[in-house]
Amino acid sequence: MLQQWEGFLEDLQHKDPIKFSAIKICRLQKKNENKIHIKVPSQAAKAEFETIRKDFLSSFQRKVNNFHIKSKYIEDETLKREIMTKRKLFDRFAEKNPVLRALDDLMKFDFS
Helix, strand or coil, X not given: CHHHHHHHHHHHHHHCHHHHHHHCCCEEEEEECCEEEEEECCHHHHHHHHHHHHHHHHHHHHHHCCCXXXXXXXXXXXXXXXXXXXXXXXXXXXXXXCHHHHHHHHHCCCCC
16 A cells, blocks of 8 residues: 555646645555555645545555455544744754743745
8 A cells, every 4th residue: 555655646746736846745554455544644634645645545445356445534634744944944943942042033034
């Protein structure tokens, strides 16, 4: 199943890079012969996955010759990724070294 998913993602990356970037974080987990759990980080990712679910499942069902496969969505907060901005990176360093905060107050750094 995971090989089929990786191949599907690779094809999707070339066909629709925006959709690919939205669903590449989703994880699939086989529960038994007829059930797949789809772990998504948020409702937005679930909605995006829903647009390609039929294409993936139909190709997978043909590949394994099992047309009774059902899928279930599970929201998994651990899949969320934090976008690291320059300001967030500076704040992390400033927590470890308070002198940086004083230097920022003095110099008025621009992190845009």
